Amino acid sequence: MNLAAATNENLAHTSNVLIYSSMAVYTLAFFAHIAEWVFGSRSKVGRTAAALTGAGAEGAGAGGSVKVQVAQKGGGTAVLDRPKVVTRSAAGTRDVPDGPGAAGGTFKGDLYGRMAVSMTVLAFLVQAGGVIARALSVQRAPWGNMYEFSITFSTVAVGAYLTLLALKKNVRWMGLLLVTTVLLDLGIATTWLYTDSDQLVPALHSYWLWIHVSTAILCGAVFYLGAVATLLYLFRDSYENKLASGGQPGSFAQSVLSRLPAAASLDKFSYRINAAVFPLWTFTIIAGAIWAGDAWGRYWGWDPKEVWSFITWVAYACYLHARATAGWKGRKAAYLALIAFGCWLFNYYGVNIFVTGKHSYAGV
């Protein structure tokens, strides 16, 4: 073994240590989030209920949820000479305030929440270090096999989440779910998918690897955030429906769901995310086709990976169409979004494991 190989071996080792350390820190973040949810429970419970049923309490006049013509203060009215802009939701959407977040407006909950976020930032940095060390050790992009793909994937997902936080978007509510799944992803990656660091077979030597796979990972990571929001939208929507029709949700639902943003906000958030990534996903597939044209002599050959990228793409196109078609807004469109993400997941795990095609390289 020559000297260069030895440094590579060291780097690979460093990478593994960093990945395990990040898992430890993510675990701390996980517990901090749990504490946030637990200590935040004595919150302004019933805000949502009040918004939905309170109107009803004033007599059936304003009744139901949907016809209430509430207007809210527009954003950014702090500047003195800026005129006040009154906004109205489109007819038909419920005017429900967003929940207060996991911390539930309590000081203690918020403190734990902040700790969780700081922990997540730290874990993210450690994990990113692990990915970079891995890349250095193999002297190429860190996505030549499923292990590398997985660790990069969750790093990017957390990165996207932290970016949204930094942009002051209201996304802290997804922290617990995200950290949990990141732990799961890393657990699977280190136990089942681990592959020693090594170089690539010649077919993977191409700058299209950088372009195609990096955008694929980014798309998946952001689609994932969209899917989380969609899933929570479905829960929150049923919760609001139940409240609006005078039902009494269980105390767990009451406590957890009332703290989430309003269904309308979640729905809008997931739509924005998915719509923003769809063009990038389109680009990813096209970049893949160009690469396939260079590597295999045909730009499209219905290889399983290609087929599932296509299916995923069509499924997201379905979702976007559904949103644009009146009768399909809301829950139906949300189901489509989840199916579409399911297709992406299957393309990522399922196709590599269950189906053989040209895309199987380097171990798994």
Add this chain to the structure above:
Amino acid sequence: MSNTKSNPPAPERERPDERDRENARELGAAGSQLSTAPIEESAAGLPAMGVIGWARWFWRQLTSMRVALILLFLLSLGAIPGSLIPQNSVDELKVETFKKAHTTVSPIYEKLQFFDVYSSVWFSAIYILLFISLIGCIVPRTGQFIGQLRSRPPGAPKRLTRLPAYTTWRTEAEPEQVREAALAMMRKRRYRAHTVGDAVAAEKGYLREAGNLVFHVALIVMLVAFAFGQLFKSEGGKLIVEGDGFSNTLTQYDDFKSGSLFDADSLAPFSFTLDKFTGTYERSGPQIGTPRTYEAHVTYEKGAYGKPQKTVIRVNEPLVVDGTKVYLNAHGYAPVVSVKDGKGKEVYRNAVPLLPIDNNVTSTGAIKVFDGYRDKNGKKTQLGFQAFFVPTFAGSGKGTMFSQFPAPDMPVLALNGFHGYLGPDSGLAQNVYQLDKTKMTEFKDADGKQLKQRLLVGETMKLPDGAGSITFEGIQEWASFQISEQPASGWALTGAVAAIAGLAGSLFIQRRRVWVRVTPGADGVTVVEMAGLGRSESAKLPEELADLAVTLIASAPTAPETDTAPGTDTEPGSSPEPDSDSVEESSEEPAEGAEK
């Protein structure tokens, strides 16, 4: 919700499309034509009688968004079986294996064309219907869009307070002046604006619609280019040993496939010679033996009398000559052997390409001596050898030998020989890698067993009874190339790029309208009202409206407050309108926290 309202109790959940329609009614013309999306008829009534009525109905259904949605869904469902069941278009061998292993389902699959999903009748039907639907959707939408570009933004709706974003203030400037300032401001911000009655109407973001149309048209371009490519493509394989060459005519290919409209005369004229092939492999670690680089050094000539040029073909870097691409596909070893007859005369010397059967390039093949050999009696006969080759010998052992490493570190060639009749040399396709032993007799060793021997480079195997000898002279490498031409791929790429650009426009640009109504108020003070309407609710719209208002306030400064509530006095006779409470209640918690 403090005041009493006259609204009747609303049903629990209204149907969303009803809500939309009600909303549309309220906005009147102001909300119309904000997109060219077709209006869904939720209850598609029974068609009128007669063939034309039915045809119309069918066409309307086919071009509706709902059916487009269903077809899209079907398209993705239909693509699934092709990814799970082996496909003829990808790997015919696998299909055969599958059929042998699953004898019960295979006939059913065959009937359903599950082995050729992507060229099956049903899959084609889905995408052809989808694209007819798409064309039927695009054409009228393009017409509508051009109409919208020609016409001007619609005038302000009666009650601006009903719009998603609204602001108002009072000013002492003259209404006429304010309108002019508003018009100038809108135009400066590249709105299309004009004055209708007491209000300025402005619209922006037409690129959204244009982008959407470009995207859908680009999909059609891509499909047509793909179909064209399939019909006119050609693709063939050629195995070349170092030192040999190839020229691009039909007869030179080992195998050749082409689209149904391909014309052999259209093959691009060029030729090339394989000078040298080099492969490197991982020497250590768990992935030992994995290929790292493959390089084919070639000299090629364009046209019949082109200047020879040198280049290197790698796995991801095909040689491109006049739109034809030459890909490096596979490689292997071609041991050089020479055969002498009983008199010691060399009758055969060739590099014989052998086929790899595993990742370490353990290879098999056949050596066939058709002409020139005479046995010890001087009788003309033919010789055949079964060849087994390993580039790196894994030590001796009983039975078959296997290679330990793909590079030729310690090459060994194992042979056993036959004499007799090899079968026809040409004509009937003969598999060059297999020996047809039906009319051949084995050479036997002294014990009467099959004669076989493992040779190192330079070693010779003697044939029994002075029948001559065969010598392992050396090794050359061979490379196989895929030579393919797929016309219209440039169009496919153009379509793809246009699709992405159009999509970005369609999804990121917001189409919105802004109205500025300026009316003299009851007390002689001018009332300015501004309202915005987007195609979908957007967080940016109120922001933009606020920006515009701030700009306009510069030319229409706010008048000192009186105690009249702003906004309510603009519409005489509508004072107890429930709308006014939208302003009062603006102190409530914002519902759109997600967008703060």
